[in-house]
Amino acid sequence: MSALFSYLKRTYTIFNPPIATKNEDALRIGILGAANIAPAALVTPAKSHPDVIVAAVAARDPKKAEAFAKKYEIPIVHKTYDELIADPSIDCIYNPLPNGLHYEWTLKALKAGKHVLLEKPSVSNAREARSLFRHPLIQGPNAPVLLEAFHYRFHPMWSTFLSMFKSEDVETVVATNSLVAGIFPKDDIRFNYDLSGGTLMDFGAYAVSSVRGVFGKEPIGVKTASCRPMPKEFDDKCDEAIFAEYEFGNGASAKISADLQAKGGYPFPALTQNWPSFKNFLPTIEVKLRPQTESADGGLEKSIQKSFTVYNYMGPFLYHRIDIVTTTQLKKSTDGKVVKTDTNTEYKKVYKWPAEREAEGRIGEEWWSTYRYQLEEFVNRVKKREGSGIWVEPEDSIRQMEMIDETYEAAGLPVRPTSKALEEFDFFSGR
Ligand SMILES: NC(=O)C1=CN([C@@H]2O[C@H](COP(=O)(O)OP(=O)(O)OC[C@H]3O[C@@H](n4cnc5c(N)ncnc54)[C@H](OP(=O)(O)O)[C@@H]3O)[C@@H](O)[C@H]2O)C=CC1
Numbered sequence: 001m002s003a004l005f006s007y008l009k010r011t012y013t014i015f016n017p018p019i020a021t022k023n024e025d026a027l028r029i030g031i032l033g034a035a036n037i038a039p040a041a042l043v044t045p046a047k048s049h050p051d052v053i054v055a056a057v058a059a060r061d062p063k064k065a066e067a068f069a070k071k072y073e074i075p076i077v078h079k080t081y082d083e084l085i086a087d088p089s090i091d092c093i094y095n096p097l098p099n100g101l102h103y104e105w106t107l108k109a110l111k112a113g114k115h116v117l118l119e120k121p122s123v124s125n126a127r128e129a130r131s132l133f134r135h136p137l138i139q140g141p142n143a144p145v146l147l148e149a150f151h152y153r154f155h156p157m158w159s160t161f162l163s164m165f166k167s168e169d170v171e172t173v174v175a176t177n178s179l180v181a182g183i184f185p186k187d188d189i190r191f192n193y194d195l196s197g198g199t200l201m202d203f204g205a206y207a208v209s210s211v212r213g214v215f216g217k218e219p220i221g222v223k224t225a226s227c228r229p230m231p232k233e234f235d236d237k238c239d240e241a242i243f244a245e246y247e248f249g250n251g252a253s254a255k256i257s258a259d260l261q262a263k264g265g266y267p268f269p270a271l272t273q274n275w276p277s278f279k280n281f282l283p284t285i286e287v288k289l290r291p292q293t294e295s296a297d298g299g300l301e302k303s304i305q306k307s308f309t310v311y312n313y314m315g316p317f318l319y320h321r322i323d324i325v326t327t328t329q330l331k332k333s334t335d336g337k338v339v340k341t342d343t344n345t346e347y348k349k350v351y352k353w354p355a356e357r358e359a360e361g362r363i364g365e366e367w368w369s370t371y372r373y374q375l376e377e378f379v380n381r382v383k384k385r386e387g388s389g390i391w392v393e394p395e396d397s398i399r400q401m402e403m404i405d406e407t408y409e410a411a412g413l414p415v416r417p418t419s420k421a422l423e424e425f426d427f428f429s430g431r
């Protein structure tokens with residue numbers, strides 16, 4: 001009963017957080033577009049942050065911007081994205097535009113001296129990523145801050161999970177993210193090539209990012225990759241599902257599968273045609289370590305294998321569970337025949353940092369969403385405070401896009417298109 005009560009209380013508070021009194025020097029953030037994700041990723045988290053005011057919004061249709069501003073109590077409405085970026089009262093820009101517009105509008109914001117919280121995936125491809133994240137505009141101690149909003153990384157669950165094993169001990173990783181068909185219509189921005197859509201750019205980007213995080217390094221190469229393209233009458237340069245396997249060296253490998261149009265049939269096919277299988281219902285990552293073998297009495301060998309599975313690693317604030325399974329086997333040394341198997345499973349949940357980590361800047365509340373933890377660090381960077389140290393480094397964002405490009409190429413799909421803003425003037429080639 002008390003577990004149910006605390007679950008309900010936490011969930012309620014995520015969406016109805018206590019309102020912080022704003023400090024005089026609170027950062028004023030403007031939102032580019034009346035985006036669906038903006039309330040969850042910025043407006044609600046900002047409520048409980050004393051140093052953040054969501055001060056302005058702009059949309060292509062001013063009426064839409066006005067309605068959005070009214071609903072979310074945003075004081076300033078700008079007629080255009082350019083006007084918002086030029087507003088001197090705005091310190092930071094939140095960019096939740098479709099992926100294909102990330103490069104252009106982020107660069108414009110940085111040129112105007114604004115800090116940018118940029119939705120994931122950061123840009124359309126590795127070329128854009130190199131141009132943006134190595135841009136002279138963001139170099140130097142007083143340069144504007146630019147962060148790719150891979151929010152799940154900022155939640156204490158993720159760091160705790162990574163701390164449970166050593167990356168060099170990992171043998172296999174499987175990351176699976178599925179969403180029931182029909183949630184996103186087939187003409188959604190996620191399935192529009194010109195806007196840099198594709199499942200690999202969406203759910204798949206989390207899978208790529210999480211696998212890279214587990215290994216703490218880049219793959220040697222893509223072993224296999226395939227996709228299920230969108231139907232021909234839609235945009236078949238976009239993947240509605242993507243499957244890939246990567247080699248990480250020393251026999252280690254990772255598989256990802258991401259599907260934004262999943263059909264399954266669990267548990268009653270006639271009623272649940274579109275549902276992914278139960279096991280894959282929540283975004284899941286499973287890490288298996290290499291078995292550790294030691295000799296035991298009586299001509300036996302003892303082999304211990306550990307696996308760590310997180311259910312809902314993408315949105316752990318809503319619910320998650322880490323399963324730690326230890327399988328101990330006794331085998332005959334002569335022929336490897338298993339004589340005894342013991343399995344022990346532990347379950348862990350981590351919604352906030354333990355109190356003793358506060359001194360390291362690891363602060364938060366049980367009801368902080370991944371976006372709230374992320375906002376805390378974004379503000380810390382802008383305000384030059386130490387913070388938790390968790391960050392998505394510029395080179396990390398570049399390598400993320402390199403892996404996405406390589407996967408698309410291996411799956412036989414084109415890399416997402418480069419923005420005209422870069423085609424027209426590429427800083428690095430000077431064109
Ligand atoms: N962090 C997370 O958990 C999530 C992140 N995202 C990311 O956020 C971004 C936006 O996603 P989401 O909010 O779902 O998207 P929306 O469909 O809500 O689109 C976002 C905004 O894009 C603007 N826009 C500008 N040009 C176009 C165009 N040509 N076609 C369509 N829209 C256009 C619209 O702005 P206007 O209002 O001006 O018309 C719209 O409000 C993506 O990069 C996505 O990957 C998405 C969901 C979750």
Ligand SMILES: O=C1OC[C@@H](O)[C@H](O)[C@H]1O
Pocket residue numbers: 202203
């Ligand atoms: O980042 C995201 O997380 C939630 C999904 O619904 C969405 O498609 C994706 O962009």
